[in-house]
Amino acid sequence: MTTVAQKPAEPYEVVRVQVPKRSLNSELRAIKIVWRRELIRFVNDRMRIVTSLVQPFLFLFVLGGGLQQLASAGTHGVDLKTFIYPGILCMTVMFTAMFSAASIVWDREFGFLREMMVAPVRRSSIVIGKCLGGATVAAFQGVIVLAIAGLVHVPYSVGLILGALGLQLLLAFAITAFGLAVAIRIKQMQSFMGVMQMIVMPMYFISGAMFPAQGLPTWLTVLNRVDPLAYAVDPMRRLVFSHLNISPIARHVLDPGLSWWGWQMPALLEAAVVLVLGLGLLVVAIWEFSRTE
Amino acid sequence: MQDAHEPAISVSNLVKRFGDFEAVKGVSFEVGAAEVFGFLGPNGAGKSTTINMLCTLLKPSSGQATVAGHDVVLERDDVRRNIGLVFQDPTLDGYLTAAQNLKLHAELYGVPNNLVAPRMEQVLRMVGLWDRKDGQVMMFSGGMRRRLEIARGLMHSPRVLFLDEPTIGLDPQTRRSIWTYIRELQEREEITIFMTTHYMDEAEWCDRIAIMDKGEIVALDSPQKLKAGVGADRVSIQTDDDEAAIEALRERFGIEARISEGAVTFGVEGGEQFVPRLFAEFDPSRNPGSPAIRGVSVSRPTLDDVFMSFTGSTIRDAEEDPAKHRNRVMMQMMGGGARR
Ligand SMILES: Nc1ncnc2c1ncn2[C@@H]1O[C@H](COP(=O)(O)OP(=O)(O)OP(=O)(O)O)[C@@H](O)[C@H]1O
Ligand SMILES: [Mg+2]
Numbered sequence: 001m002t003t004v005a006q007k008p009a010e011p012y013e014v015v016r017v018q019v020p021k022r023s024l025n026s027e028l029r030a031i032k033i034v035w036r037r038e039l040i041r042f043v044n045d046r047m048r049i050v051t052s053l054v055q056p057f058l059f060l061f062v063l064g065g066g067l068q069q070l071a072s073a074g075t076h077g078v079d080l081k082t083f084i085y086p087g088i089l090c091m092t093v094m095f096t097a098m099f100s101a102a103s104i105v106w107d108r109e110f111g112f113l114r115e116m117m118v119a120p121v122r123r124s125s126i127v128i129g130k131c132l133g134g135a136t137v138a139a140f141q142g143v144i145v146l147a148i149a150g151l152v153h154v155p156y157s158v159g160l161i162l163g164a165l166g167l168q169l170l171l172a173f174a175i176t177a178f179g180l181a182v183a184i185r186i187k188q189m190q191s192f193m194g195v196m197q198m199i200v201m202p203m204y205f206i207s208g209a210m211f212p213a214q215g216l217p218t219w220l221t222v223l224n225r226v227d228p229l230a231y232a233v234d235p236m237r238r239l240v241f242s243h244l245n246i247s248p249i250a251r252h253v254l255d256p257g258l259s260w261w262g263w264q265m266p267a268l269l270e271a272a273v274v275l276v277l278g279l280g281l282l283v284v285a286i287w288e289f290s291r292t293e
Numbered sequence: 294m295q296d297a298h299e300p301a302i303s304v305s306n307l308v309k310r311f312g313d314f315e316a317v318k319g320v321s322f323e324v325g326a327a328e329v330f331g332f333l334g335p336n337g338a339g340k341s342t343t344i345n346m347l348c349t350l351l352k353p354s355s356g357q358a359t360v361a362g363h364d365v366v367l368e369r370d371d372v373r374r375n376i377g378l379v380f381q382d383p384t385l386d387g388y389l390t391a392a393q394n395l396k397l398h399a400e401l402y403g404v405p406n407n408l409v410a411p412r413m414e415q416v417l418r419m420v421g422l423w424d425r426k427d428g429q430v431m432m433f434s435g436g437m438r439r440r441l442e443i444a445r446g447l448m449h450s451p452r453v454l455f456l457d458e459p460t461i462g463l464d465p466q467t468r469r470s471i472w473t474y475i476r477e478l479q480e481r482e483e484i485t486i487f488m489t490t491h492y493m494d495e496a497e498w499c500d501r502i503a504i505m506d507k508g509e510i511v512a513l514d515s516p517q518k519l520k521a522g523v524g525a526d527r528v529s530i531q532t533d534d535d536e537a538a539i540e541a542l543r544e545r546f547g548i549e550a551r552i553s554e555g556a557v558t559f560g561v562e563g564g565e566q567f568v569p570r571l572f573a574e575f576d577p578s579r580n581p582g583s584p585a586i587r588g589v590s591v592s593r594p595t596l597d598d599v600f601m602s603f604t605g606s607t608i609r610d611a612e613e614d615p616a617k618h619r620n621r622v623m624m625q626m627m628g629g630g631a632r633r
Contacts, residue, residue, distance in 0.1 A: 015412045017404050017450040019374040026403040033400035041388045111384040118350060119401035120373040 022120060030121040031129040038100060038133025042140070049141070052099060056092045056145060059210075060084065060152070076250035081152040083254055086237040087209025089164055090229070092145045093138040093172040094204065098196050100134030101179020105192045117292075124286040127180060131282055134176030135169050142168035155243055163239045170271060171232040174278030175200075180285040184292065207233045214256035225260065232274050234258045235267040299362060301326045301453050301485035302347065307356035309342050316342045318508040319356060324487060324501075329479055331499035332489040333596070339508040340489035341381055344457050347487070348378055361452045374402070377446030381457040381489075383438055387431035391422055391441050394430060395448055402449040416444040420474055436467035443474065447482075454478075456488035460495060472498045493596040502596075504603055511603040516596060523594040523602050526564030529556040530571070534584040538575075541583060545574050553601065556590075560598070564591035 020026065042048065064081035071080050107113040116126050146164055149156055179196065186192045206220070207229035216224065224230050234257060241255040258265050302324040309317040317339040324330040332340045345351040347360055349369045358365045361375035385394050392413065399409045417423040420440035430438065439459060446454055456475070460468040476498065479486055488499075496502045496516055503513040512519060532538040538557050542548045550559035561567045568589055575583040592598075 015408060015415050015450075017408050017412055017448070019449045020403050020405070021374075022370055022403075029400050029403060033397050037386070037389070037393075037397060040393065041386075044388055107386075110387065111380065111382045112386045114350075114380060115384040115386075115398070116401065118348065118373060118378060119398075120370050120403070121401055 019120070022122075026120075027122055027125045030119070030125040031132070034116070034126055034129025035133040035136065038103070038130065038137055041103070042137045048099065052096045052141060053092065053144060055095060056088045059091065060088045064152075074253070076247055076253060078244075078246055078250050078254060079153055082154060082244070084210055085149070085152045085154055086240045087207075087233055089142060089145055089168060089236055089240075090171055090207075090209055090233050091204060093142050093168045094175050094200060094229075096138040096141045097134050097172040097175035098179050098200060100130070100137055101176050101183050102189065102192055102196070104130060104180060104183045105186060105189050108187065109189065123290045127282065127286045127289050130180060131173060131176045131285070134179070135173040138172030138176070139165060139169045142172070153244075154240055157243055160239060160243045164236065167232065167236050167239065167271065170274050170278065174228070174232075174274050174281060177278050177281035177285055181281050181288060184285060184288045203227055203229045206230070209233045212254055212256050213258060214253075225258065228274065228277050230258060231270040231277075234265075235270045238267050299326070300324060301328070302330075302358070302360050302487060304347070304358040305356060307343065307346060307358055308354045309339070309346060309351060310354040316508055317346070320503075320505075320508075320510050321356075322503055322510060322513055324485055326485055327479060327483045329475065329486045329498065329500045330488070331496045331502040332487070332505055333491065333493070333496045333502050333600070334489075334505035335491060338505040340491075340505055341457055343505075344455050344487070344489060348376055348455050349373055374449075375452045377449065377451035377454040377484075379439075379442045379446045379454070379456045379459050381461070383442065385430045385438055385442060385445075388429070390427050390429055391417065391433070392426040394441065395445055398445050398448050404449050412448060412450070416447045419447075419478065420444045421470075436463050436471075439463060439467075439471065440474070443471070447478070450482070451484060453485045453487060456486065458489055458491070460490065460492065468492070468495065493600065496596050504600055506600075506604045512599065519599045520594045520596065523560065523598050525560035525562050525594070526567075527558065527560055527592045527594060527598050528564050528567065528571075529553070529558040529590050530586050531556050531588040532584040532586050537584040538586075541575070546571075556588075560594075560602075567591075 060081060064079075064084050068080040075083060104113065107116070117123070142165065146161055149160075154160070182195060182199075183192055186195065206223045206227045208224055209229070213221070213224050213230060213234070237255055238257065241251060244251075246254075258270065300323040302322075304323070305321045306319045307317060307321070308315065308319050320343065332343065334340050342351065346353045347358055347365060349365050349372050352366060360372045363371040363375065365372050386397070389397065395413050395416070396409065399413070404412065413426075414423065417426055420443055422437060422441055422444065425433070425437065430441065433441065443454075443456070443459065446456075459475070460471050463471070472495065475486060475488075478484065490496060499516065501513065501515050502519070503510045504519075505511070514522070530538065535552055535557050539550045539552075542550045542557070542559065546561075548559050548561060550557050552558070568591060571589070572586065574580065575586055577583055577585070
């Protein structure tokens with residue numbers, strides 16, 4: 001502690017600030033800065049970029065590569081890695097989005113949450129900013145996984161990349177909203193991670209990210225159809241498969257789509273389900289956040 | 294701008310209950326514009342609770358308060374736009390740089406874009422952190438963080454700055470420099486400063502202080518007046534037999550003494566002149582059976598004494614407080630131990 005205040009040579013003009021009344025503009029600024037903070041923190045935290053990619057890559061190359069030998073009869077000439085690739089695209093954003101939501105628990109633990117809570121802005125602006133930040137960060141991660149498409153025999157096409165990115169943003173947004181709604185109630189990091197593992201991992205497995213959601217035992221089919229994640233995984237798979245050059249039988253077996261009593265859901269409707277769910281969770285998160293003192 | 298004569302903070306019968314427990318028991322006071330007002334009290338006195346109500350973080354159970362002319366319950370937003378806050382616990386984002394923390398604050402408070410940079414430079418220079426503006430806060434020392442928090446609280450030119458224990462855990466030198474900033478600030482920006490502390494010596498920097506104990510304000514005045522009110526010097530003596538000494542003081546000097554911090558303590562005018570008389574009177578050759586005195590100390594009235602005279606106890610958590618031992622003349626008497 002050696003720094004001393006440098007006194008300006010001559011008394012300078014005091015820069016006075018007049019804080020304006022709350023307006024839409026000030027709310028937008030708040031949203032933007034909360035969003036920016038998430039990005040800055042993400043970029044500064046290289047460790048996190050790496051660690052959240054470990055699991056998807058492990059699944060894709062180790063599990064996918066390893067099981068290939070057993071599964072080759074059932075995949076009709078399609079590489080198992082190619083098959084689970086859409087599921088991995090979803091998985092990446094899921095984990096990253098979860099971490100983003102977890103940051104609100106950190107913020108509480110390290111006191112920073114208070115700084116945001118006392119600002120003369122709506123609580124909803126803070127939640128929305130966090131949610132958009134989480135989605136953006138997750139989409140960044142998604143891009144990294146998209147970049148390796150060639151390694152699993154998926155062609156690079158503009159339509160595929162834009163579509164996949166859009167779906168990733170949507171999913172990341174919904175998961176962050178979900179994570180925030182949970183995180184606001186939970187005061188400790190350990191319990192938050194525990195809860196998320198308990199909810200998200202089963203949801204991921206049931207969603208059909210690792211297997212086709214057709215011809216399953218009835219109980220699993222029921223669970224699969226009510227699992228919100230299934231509605232993100234399925235359009236992603238259809239998108240990827242529409243750019244693959246494979247036999248009709250393989251397409252039929254591996255990309256059956258989600259159907260309710262024989263009616264095949266359109267991909268856009270599935271995406272809409274995710275969007276509506278995400279917005280609903282956002283409203284819940286805002287409501288919970290506004291209640292806390 | 295508001296009328297300068299209107300108080301910056303005005304509080305009447307403010308109460309906060311947590312369940313059955315009454316943390317703040319109906320306090321009333323006013324703080325004038327551009328005043329430095331201190332809240333002094335031991336741990337758990339209710340200082341933070343009061344501050345939190347004034348800055349709209351807690352809802353009062355009953356009573357009223359206005360800050361910068363706005364009601365803290367009904368006009369929460371208006372209050373928030375006009376106050377700066379430095380909390381008892383740190384609230385910086387350690388992953389961001391100093392400048393990024395300030396920028397974030399400016400955006401949240403809607404500071405006009407063209408003013409963000411000049412204002413930031415000004416507040417950072419004021420607390421001596423301008424050359425560290427691009428340093429990550431995680432790497433800052435405790436004192437630097439505290440100063441940065443003060444700078445941040447000032448980013449939006451608040452009319453009232455609340456500081457909850459701004460100097461806790463800092464070394465005396467840093468504490469002094471923070472106080473210098475605070476006074477300088479108050480002069481330059483004409484803002485009202487409301488702060489809490491449990492360092493007695495720091496309260497001397499305030500224009501007025503309120504002493505809070507167990508949720509109530511037990512005294513409120515300028516430090517000088519409070520000390521003058523106690524008047525006498527404080528004498529404490531160590532004896533073989535405290536009870537007998539208190540009895541003897543009452544009989545021979547008409548002084549009411551009591552035991553505090555393991556010594557017989559009392560107030561008397563002209564403490565240093567009193568000590569020779571005391572020894573003469575307690576001399577066993579003259580007054581056989583007098584309790585033997587082993588040590589004496591005389592001190593000018595400090596805020597500790599003020600605190601003691603109002604609450605009947607010293608501020609208990611002042612263990613590491615150097616003020617307690619300052620201004621104190623220790624006179625170790627050789628005879629006391631030998632006579633035993
Ligand atoms: N949220 C709460 N719920 C229940 N009791 C509380 C709560 N906040 C504070 N208290 C109690 O209110 C009393 C006053 O607390 P407060 O934090 O205001 O004290 P303080 O004067 O700031 O003390 P310190 O010097 O330790 O900061 C304490 O007994 C504390 O336990
Ligand atoms: Mg406190």
